[in-house]
Amino acid sequence: MSLTSDDYSVHVDGHTVAVTGKTGPVHARWVLTVDGREVDRAEAAGDFSLRGTLPNGSAVRAEVHQSLIGPTEVVVHHRDEEISRFHGFVA
Numbered sequence: 001m002s003l004t005s006d007d008y009s010v011h012v013d014g015h016t017v018a019v020t021g022k023t024g025p026v027h028a029r030w031v032l033t034v035d036g037r038e039v040d041r042a043e044a045a046g047d048f049s050l051r052g053t054l055p056n057g058s059a060v061r062a063e064v065h066q067s068l069i070g071p072t073e074v075v076v077h078h079r080d081e082e083i084s085r086f087h088g089f090v091a
Contacts, residue, residue, distance in 0.1 A: 005023065007020045017054075027044050030064055059078070062075070062077075072089060
């Protein structure tokens, strides 16, 4: 965790699911990757979702909750089950 970027990763069914947030000129840039391959991205603040699919076809989702001044919470779901919850700060 830093003031300009956060990088969270978790293993799901043998695959690495990562969420990266980096400070941008207006809003942070958020990227969801599966095994290093980008599957979704957003330039946003507030509450939003990043969605993707594992190679086995099952759904993954990262719910991002970011205040306008930085504190963040990222919740990773596999199918509809919460897998991990992370806290950080991206301005």
